[in-house]
Amino acid sequence: MAELSTLARPYAKATFNAALESQALAEWSQQLATLAVISEQADVQALVTNPALSANDKAQVLKDVAGDTLGDGTRSLIDVLAENRRLSLLSEIHTQFEAMKAEHEKSADVVVTSAYSLNDSQQQTLTDKLSTKLGRQVNLSVEIDESLIGGVVIKSGDLIIDGSVRGKLTKLADAMNS
Structure with missing residues (x-):
């Protein structure tokens, strides 16, 4: 578990900073929550760990499942995570993002x-x-x-x-x- 936390931290920080910079904490929070729920589904976990699918295919499936709920920034995050084989971190990224948001909002x-x-x-x-x-x-x-x-x-x-x-x-x- 500590490894997931460590791996997710830089992505969560970068995501939080992007959300803060664009003054869209609530939107990013909602989109990450959606992605966290989607990524925790057994079918999606099987897809993310499937070595036969390319990173682009995995990212596209996630984006298709989420539909219009994702903004451009969140779609880019999915692409980066897919390229780095880190899609399994989505739930942990969301958790850390929420902790940073709560700290920021006191x-x-x-x-x-x-x-x-x-x-x-x-x-x-x-x-x-x-x-x-x-x-x-x-x-x-x-x-x-x-x-x-x-x-x-x-x-x-x-x-x-x-x-x-x-x-x-x-x-x-x-x-x-x-």
Whole structure:
């Protein structure tokens, strides 16, 4: 996995810089998301790794599948990736691009997993407190997992805050067994 990350980084940086320069971060983000979804399909992965097809053929198939959703810059990216036999990096390039975009926009995607649904007031309170803690605009999404028993688990990138009853019981059991 680290190898994919390392290989994708220069492409992601170049793509991010091109998007920033053209003031089209949102458009590039959407187009890369589309390409990431397409590239993760089993049929497309088989095509990308097929040694019998030329780089141009692979690139053309991807462009045809994506259709009119791609701009000229994204089409050029596909061509470059195909020439360098790096089409398998599309998903990782998208992931890294999104991280750079979030850093640039001073935003963070936060997933809150709760034992019960949260009302609008609770979500707003969490958003406000997390925005202050992280120093970023927070894009909050809530998931329900009844196995938590109570409380919440908050995830944002590498940050994980486990305030769930299940998490506390697990810590207690570990402490007792040590």
